[in-house]
Amino acid sequence: MISVTLPDGSVNEYSAGITAGEIVIDIEGRKHECIAAMVDGSQSDFSTVLESDCSVEGISGFSDEGIHIMRHSAAHLLAQAVTTLYPDAKPTIGPAIDRGFYYDFANLEDFGESDLKGVQKKMHEIARRNISVERVECSEAELGEMFSSNPYKMEIINDKLEDGAGSTIYRQGEWYDLCLGPHVHSTSKLMHVRLTSVSSAFWRGDQSREQLTRIYGIVEPTKESLKSTMAAIEEAKKRDHRKLGKDLQLFHVDEEVGQGLILWTPRGATIRTCLQNFISEHLTRQGYSQVYTPHIGKLDLYRTSGHFPYYQDSQYPPLVEKDMMIKLANEGCTCGELANLMSAGDIEGYMLKPMNCPHHIKIYSSQARSYRDLPLRLAEFGTVYRWEQSGEISGMTRVRGFTQDDAHLFVTEDQIAGEVLGCIELVQVIFEALGMSDYRVRVGLRDMDSGKYVGSNEKWELAEKACRDAASSLGVNWSEEEGEAAFYGPKIDFVVKDVIGREWQLGTVQVDYNLPERFGLQYKGSDGEMHRPVMIHRAPFGSMERFCGVLIEHFAGKFPTWLAPTQIHVLTISEKQVAYGQDIAAKLKSAGVRVELDDGDDTIGKKIRMHRKFQPAYMLILGDDEANNNSVSIRARNGDQRADVAFEEFLAELQNEIHSKAATPALVPPQSN
């Protein structure tokens, strides 16, 4: 007999050799919703045989661990279905991910979305057959034999397994896969699966290797949960900033202007202006000096900074000086030669600036600096241009021209910690003001194995420590991530997810010992000696484009009153109130409120319907009653109403709401019913 500790703390005796699954059934009953077991705190199959004392509990298909196991098992099911239908396809890897699972296949070319249906049907068929999933221990030799026809699996076996060590496979019917598990015990647990998309991926994430076909899917424990998950995905798509940006007329991208180049239309520009004003207030408060610099700079500047050689592939090609072009043309230079000269940097010219720092550095060095000048904080809404890969460009979140709410702080070594702290506090203030609480903080550190970084070890150590210290003082969870540093220094990033689960870096604070050295920056210390300042790069929004894109999704287009492109839409009931409507609109306008008037001859129902799509904070409905009382009826976005409010009272409340940057419009109290 063995003693098994159960979830409630009690201890039961079972005969040795019992399986984890049998115990789960014993404690949870036959109708349990568990799909695997936790044995001594580690995830295990139901089939795990227990020979000694331990603790056992079930893992529900609804728990985080449970859904992860189901996803992983569903990936196996997918691979089984694909290899059944496409015998030449070679399964490679197929993990569970945040929102579901995928499996990558080689030899599955020309597979498209339209093929998903058939595969999904086959998956359901296999699931219905209730095939048991077995774990089998295998020696290295056995594995070699079983996977001999699959070079990808063999590569994993050869790379990941210690010499001589075996591993496990999971078998379901004829099909089996190399895997550590655990898995659900039967394919029948995977009935509620849906394939969502097909795309491609490189084998082992390496661009130089084979391109594989990747199939994505989601799986849920029940029919209902699958349905609600699918509904949630659909719902999220409605918040996509690309869709809302069009519906609310916030921005436009025109292919004749260029991919990834955002045209801010009036309504979107209003939001941006409000945000920039908001930041500017904080800049003044925090002792920043605002500067302006041009959009281009000489190539040599970026040779000195290192950006030109380092990021050459992701920059717009240089603008070559006219005289140089003429000279080269007279010398018979071919286009090919010109391209070579450009990429080698053996040519003079200008570049669209990919970064603001070199310009700001030149402002620093335009004067002799003393320790009394530091910290010197130079801020600019600086527009930069980067040649992002065409396949990467997306809406406002990944673009080729964008404006950073940038600043560079020139500080002494002693000031680093305090200034980094000030920077991340600013980021926090902004996130808080906008109600963006769903972000993660990432401290990007060097990848010790990579040679791409510049600067000495000691300086990196110091900078990394400053970042860690600042992050831990934040009072929120943060993680260290190797290899996420910039080439010149470590950084603290604020990362948020968009509606379809993609992560975007917004605010960032970076410590940089490198550029001051490259540019030979100096200041005279109190000791009379010359010292080198340290730079801090920081952008609380990151870029205005990306931030606004994320913000559109965050608010689902329903911006708080202070940010709403149009705050009030005034709608008249009939032509009898046209004069009153114009009067109210004019008064609001002169009070600084962004207002739109509709005194046309549509019915009020039609007007509301038409104006709703622009999501003003409030609509004012003006009929005879209001005109007679010098009042307004306020209609909130959700349709709630507050009738017959004296205009002056409304205006005072509205202005208060705007000035306080209230997170949500609240002039109409929520109505019960």
Added chain:
RNA sequence: GCCAACGUAGCAUAGCUGGUAGUGCUUCGGAUUUGUAAUCCGACGGUCGAGGGUUCGAGUCCCUCCGUUGGCUCCA
């Protein structure tokens, strides 16, 4: 950049196996003057992303390019 899918008026969409484009909303004109998610009638608006090809004939088939979407890779 790579793989796949897609690209019809401002927006949303119909158009089967090829025979010279329909609809709704918007807009404009007219009628109506209407209390909180679409009043009625009429008109304008597309040559079907661009270019080339096959065909008697292409939105519909083929090729190239541009763009969009989903991923991969990249991201100062």
